[in-house]
Amino acid sequence: xxHIYCPYCEETREEEEYSYTGEAHIERPKDPAAISDEAxxxxxxxxxxxxxxxxxxxxxxxxxxxxxxxxxxxxxxxxHETYKMGELPTITAASLDQAAPQGDAS
Amino acid sequence: xxxxxxxxxxxxxxxxxxxxxxxxxxxxxxxxxDVIIIGGGGHGLATAYYLAKVHGITNVAVLEKGYLGGGxxxxxxxxxxxxxxxxxxxxxxDHSLDLWKDLSQxxxxxxxxxxxxxxxxxxxxxxxRDIERRVNANRLNGIDGVVLNTAEVKEIVPVINDSQDIRYxxxxxxxxxxxGVARHDAVAWGFxxxxxxxxxxxxxxxxxxxxxxxxxxxxxxxxxxxxxxSKKVACVTAGNSGVMAAMVGLRLPIESRPLQALVSExxxxxxxxxxxxxxxxxxxxxxxxxxxxIGAGTDSYNGYGxxxxxxxxxxxxxxxxxxxxxxxxxxxNRAWGGVxxxxxxxxxxxxxxSINGLYFNCGWGTxxxxxxxxxxHVFAHTLAHDEAHPFAAPFSLDRFNTGHLIDEHGAAxxxx
Numbered sequence: 001x002x003h004i005y006c007p008y009c010e011e012t013r014e015e016e017e018y019s020y021t022g023e024a025h026i027e028r029p030k031d032p033a034a035i036s037d038e039a040x041x042x043x044x045x046x047x048x049x050x051x052x053x054x055x056x057x058x059x060x061x062x063x064x065x066x067x068x069x070x071x072x073x074x075x076x077x078x079x080h081e082t083y084k085m086g087e088l089p090t091i092t093a094a095s096l097d098q099a100a101p102q103g104d105a106s
Numbered sequence: 107x108x109x110x111x112x113x114x115x116x117x118x119x120x121x122x123x124x125x126x127x128x129x130x131x132x133x134x135x136x137x138x139x140d141v142i143i144i145g146g147g148g149h150g151l152a153t154a155y156y157l158a159k160v161h162g163i164t165n166v167a168v169l170e171k172g173y174l175g176g177g178x179x180x181x182x183x184x185x186x187x188x189x190x191x192x193x194x195x196x197x198x199x200d201h202s203l204d205l206w207k208d209l210s211q212x213x214x215x216x217x218x219x220x221x222x223x224x225x226x227x228x229x230x231x232x233x234x235r236d237i238e239r240r241v242n243a244n245r246l247n248g249i250d251g252v253v254l255n256t257a258e259v260k261e262i263v264p265v266i267n268d269s270q271d272i273r274y275x276x277x278x279x280x281x282x283x284x285x286g287v288a289r290h291d292a293v294a295w296g297f298x299x300x301x302x303x304x305x306x307x308x309x310x311x312x313x314x315x316x317x318x319x320x321x322x323x324x325x326x327x328x329x330x331x332x333x334x335x336s337k338k339v340a341c342v343t344a345g346n347s348g349v350m351a352a353m354v355g356l357r358l359p360i361e362s363r364p365l366q367a368l369v370s371e372x373x374x375x376x377x378x379x380x381x382x383x384x385x386x387x388x389x390x391x392x393x394x395x396x397x398x399x400i401g402a403g404t405d406s407y408n409g410y411g412x413x414x415x416x417x418x419x420x421x422x423x424x425x426x427x428x429x430x431x432x433x434x435x436x437x438x439n440r441a442w443g444g445v446x447x448x449x450x451x452x453x454x455x456x457x458x459x460s461i462n463g464l465y466f467n468c469g470w471g472t473x474x475x476x477x478x479x480x481x482x483h484v485f486a487h488t489l490a491h492d493e494a495h496p497f498a499a500p501f502s503l504d505r506f507n508t509g510h511l512i513d514e515h516g517a518a519x520x521x522x
Binding site: 037 | 348349361409417
């Protein structure tokens, strides 16, 4: 079970207090009628689903009832950071690759 | 391939069963194949088998990063049924059920397919209305099904709690008598042995690290055993499909989630059918060994960890204990998770892609095992003719652009 830090409540609570609500940073097209079916489908259904670093939204259903973002590794389940809506992640797959020691065989 | 038979069993008993032919070869990969199938699980092996048997395409390699049938094929609860709501889905799953019936003879390998019937319980008035609607749809599609009331359910499963005072009382069920269970490992091994006998190369410990394309067409794959060329590459990689798609810059409408199952210690025969409940997320059957095989729900979040959360197991077991109070003292032996590829409409993707020669068979989510033979059969047709099998056509990737989704959450749900 995940222990998740809510950036609004500023407390670490158990996963059961939260609901997972999917990939983060997906922007709704400003004018849906103007875009192609493919672009609309991409917004509605297509997801990056990475094995590794994933930015996702959680909802603190049994707490402050607000949405926030989590940067989590979908392989190791390590939570790297949580941040408020509207903010950008400080940790990404690219930034972790750069931080990895040189000559790392993995 | 030497045939298995009663006589061969007797013959080999004379030499203490030490001279059986290996079920399949362990070949070195060739430089080039007509078709490469990525993923040596049930669906990938079935695809290879039917490609060779039905379409005569035998210059095929199945690349498996671990060992054959070691992914979701080994991690599911082995339930087979076809009582899906919509025409498209019921055709596909019933096609599969038809193949199951003769599979042991066809493969010369006992897959232990046992048509012991499947109950889908209803606990609310709305559940029962949905069940009636689904059973009616099934019967119109030629799939057997009946609606049962509480007393009739109790007759089939005497140990079920039929009290109307519990939190989710059993109001009735749908009953598909032709549904059942099969032996998951035998399915993978039978298809593997069958495919190998036609000359298909099954290459284990061979992880695909990149899919190579030139001018919008596939030319081969980079693997941990070097480059292997092919103009047709088929991904049958379940939970890892998103990772394969990302290698060529594609995205899929799929999210990978951990799904759990667990088995109890072996007990004497107590349930001779399959009991499922979508509403309380619990399903149970009893294996031939005597273990109660119990399936839980998926975790809510994306994960590739092949393990699930304790609170999901707790949720399922509380439902099991309410439905079967006598199971409350049974000890659980093992629990495990598999990574399932969930689709927004709970239906698979059997499709060509925008890249020539690249095909996907994925999105089976929480219920792919039942479809193993049918999935391989229609996907082999798609690969051989570069055109979708009629049963597979509605399951193209394009349905997400056109909006022709096949919403099977009611019949597929989480419970499988």
